[in-house]
Amino acid sequence: MNICVLFDTVNSPTGGGNQFLKALISQFVRMGHGVSTRPTKDTDVVLLNGFNYASGRRLRVGQVAEIRHLGRMSTVGRVLPRWCLETLGRRGPVLVHRVDGVPELTRGHRTPADDVQPAVNRLADHTIFQSEFCRESFLEHGGTPSTWSIVNNGVDPRVFFPPRVPPKVDGGLRLVAASWSPNRRKGFATLAALSRIAGVRVVFAGNWSPEIEPEGVELVGVLTSVELAQLMRTASALVHAAWNEPCSNTVVEAMACGLPVIFRDSGGNAELVGDCGVALTDNLHDTVGSLAADYGAFIERVRADRGRFLVDRAANGYIAAFREAVARHQSARVSKH
Template identity: 25%
Template sequence: MEKFFFNIMKIYIDYKFTPNPWGGGNQFLKALRRELFRINKYTNFISRANTIIVNSHHFSYKLFFLYLIKSNLKIIHRIDGPISFTRNKKFSHIDKLIYSFSKNFSDGVIFQSNWSKNKNYKLGFEKKIKSTIINNAPDKNIFNKKKNIKKSHKIKIISTSWSSNLKKGFKYLKYLDDNLNFNKFEITFVGNCPIKFKNIITINAVKSKKLAKILNRNNFFLTASRNDPCSNSLLEALHCGLYPIYLDSGGHNELVKNQGIKFRSRKELLNKIKRIKKPKNYITRKNLLSDINQVKNQYLKFIRLTNTNKPNLILRFYKITNFLITLYYIKLKNWLL
């Protein structure tokens, strides 16, 4: 029966996609959806799905109706954060909402990194729910290595971020802007930046295809984001062949696969960049990275191995009612604050 279910599996990702430059979750889920479409495992209609992937705290109310009427519906919860770590403690109510949703409705949970899994468990995430760790991956048709680097006497470093959250490492960029020798180095930032730089080249957020072209003009990728569970911007750069310079924080260590230049402070970052001599000596081993096809297969395998054991109709109705009361209480409480 399980094998039969897998063969007719139809997946729906309960998320509002945007074609515009957006956060890492949007970019990854678009790539995953495209791969699922390619093998006829995806449906555009939530009512026709027998497996629904919910991303963090993003879900539609149609999901609860389907949970009520479909006893065999599988709900897979993709978790990031904790949100109170990636943003700040003011968002701890979102973590509580995520944990409540997962405890009540999830048949399986996908963490994006071991770091994220451990941090969420420490904050009270339900450990009894079947879980796995699957890193993200970018669209391989867009983010791949091309020979676009023109000969230059400068060593080229790039950093990207759709979010303007200060935890994305802007204080490190500002420190480099003030102290690095820009006769030897060139730094480009692409995205939404809350700081004006004197020397760093700033480009507004662009769509993926244009971003990939810009990435391929550079030698190194700098990420100084703090408590980032699975940085999509870092993965995009790695798949373009850029050598990583990364802050020892969050899931960065897991993504770079024991390669790259690691730093823990602004001074250490500056000193390590100064030591860079010949960019051609720094090579990213892409064979260590999972591409989107492999990630898609990991998702399918986990879904197949996840069992659904829904309670009876009355208990399902109770769970939905209880969760929605909690949801509106949290919203009202934070609105009043």
């Protein structure tokens, strides 16, 4: 299958979407599929990512319409009214849209992305949601996908893997947290509060919020995927205190490294973690105590469930969705003729 993943990934550390799509593209290639970042005459399916086609660069609905009707992406889609494209009929490849939650819920305020993503979705033949929470919130905010499936994110097992021997927690808990975004809704205040608990050490990788005093949190800065995985293998657990995230790549990375998760019961967090961690409560002492008390069982469960967080499982889900969407599209074309 010839797949266009319409996203310009970068090798430098950045957000979770970029990291996941890099791993997904590599897995598609290992599976024997052809992959490009722009549609060609041979493209069978185009994977659209949320509301952008590169970090910080939003999709233009007109350009998506141009791909749908003409099978190409150029400046024409920026200037030509959509009704003109629609008069040309459908000559482009199948469009599958990976929906990135509802930006307003994650960021805490509305942005142009909240208008772009639903408009792009109306042009798609199939929608892939990253979690059930992602699907429900998208529908509640006016999304109208034609057909859909749910595929959680996955990571490269060659980078994110557990240590041979899990760390001991007798001498206290070493908790790791990570975020590319400094938005305070990532839960920085909770991380700082955890660092005040005796016997708990918190290490943070990424961009810390300038609005929150880190207190006892050790800040190690932005790390590459390899460096982050190495850090995770030295930790007892991940702390993920963000609100309303549809499918945190950080959670997936940590669990692939064999880490149980202390998580905020918000967004898709509980759905991802399952019984491999504990939810944050108002009493943080009790929260970390419940993890420590049953730590061995948590480690066993997350290691037994590790396959759920790997990119080969995610890639298989995407390919299945692509094939079904292509088959429906071909069937519809035959019935029209």
